Amino acid sequence: MSVARPVAAEALGTALLLAIVVGSGIMGERLAGGNVAIALLANSIATGAGLVVLILVFGPISGAQFNPAVTLAAWLHGDMDGRAAARHVAAQLVGAVIGVWAAHAMFGEPILQLSTKLRDGPAQGLSELLATFGLVGTIAGVQRSRPELTPVAVGLYVTAAYWFTASTAFANPAVTIARSLTESFAGIAPGSVPLFVTAEIAGAGLAVAVFGWLLKKDVAA
Numbered sequence: 004m005s006v007a008r009p010v011a012a013e014a015l016g017t018a019l020l021l022a023i024v025v026g027s028g029i030m031g032e033r034l035a036g037g038n039v040a041i042a043l044l045a046n047s048i049a050t051g052a053g054l055v056v057l058i059l060v061f062g063p064i065s066g067a068q069f070n071p072a073v074t075l076a077a078w079l080h081g082d083m084d085g086r087a088a089a090r091h092v093a094a095q096l097v098g099a100v101i102g103v104w105a106a107h108a109m110f111g112e113p114i115l116q117l118s119t120k121l122r123d124g125p126a127q128g129l130s131e132l133l134a135t136f137g138l139v140g141t142i143a144g145v146q147r148s149r150p151e152l153t154p155v156a157v158g159l160y161v162t163a164a165y166w167f168t169a170s171t172a173f174a175n176p177a178v179t180i181a182r183s184l185t186e187s188f189a190g191i192a193p194g195s196v197p198l199f200v201t202a203e204i205a206g207a208g209l210a211v212a213v214f215g216w217l218l219k220k221d222v223a224a
Contacts, residue, residue: 008065017095
């Protein structure tokens, strides 16, 4: 397969993911009448369902990572070389920003925005670390035991993680950076981004270490 197709798949898939995340956040907030729980429910269901579809579509082309933390885990595990991983991350970052802009355009919002929604503090950082740890662990475990169920497992995990984490589980540095460019329900202030990204990378690294040990195949004596 040429280099261009996996890169294009990662960019397009990540763009569609962010369009789902931000677009469903805008729609949920508009229809919820001020009820944040209903808006979050709509946002989480749309994101989880969308992820299942996107992974099924783009998985055979690029692996459907859509997430620098997942790409980092794949590189650390030896499933990708450094150049391929760097191309994936670059595509994910570009695609994520385009997806946010597309969501703004669909809902008649100003294309260029900056969020003012602060998400700071140790609890938020811990939430992102654990959310990303769980996501990478989910992928590693299910790919070993039932790889055909990976899209469903990821979608279900992300939907659940919206609700069991204080941060609503961004669990994705590209998503975090792009969501700083929207003042909508899904936004995060640029000043909060470093905490989230650092925690997400740490969570991915920790998951590689822990699940690499847990899932290691025993060598027969």
